[in-house]
Amino acid sequence: MAVSKVTKTDLTSNIQEYLRRVETKGEELIVTSGEDAIFIIKPYKQKQTADTVFGPFRGKVDYAGDILDQESDEWLET
Numbered sequence: 259m260a261v262s263k264v265t266k267t268d269l270t271s272n273i274q275e276y277l278r279r280v281e282t283k284g285e286e287l288i289v290t291s292g293e294d295a296i297f298i299i300k301p302y303k304q305k306q307t308a309d310t311v312f313g314p315f316r317g318k319v320d321y322a323g324d325i326l327d328q329e330s331d332e333w334l335e336t
Contacts (some may be wrong), residue, residue: 261286266296 262279264287269276276299279285286300 260284261288263288263290263295265289266291 260283262285264276266289269287269289276287280287280299280301284301286298288295289297289299
């Protein structure tokens, strides 16, 4: 993923072009004021569901023992 630096002034003058690059190319923009980075514009990524992330492993993972059993007595302390 490409990351580009752009000044506030340049961003203001060319906002449509920069937003199009973020949207179509997935590019991230670091917006600067002088030498200081002031914010980042980057594509929004939807959060993945547990089924999407762990689904490929369903039925492929073995766990020896009872997953609900307590591992140690430290959990009993209150």
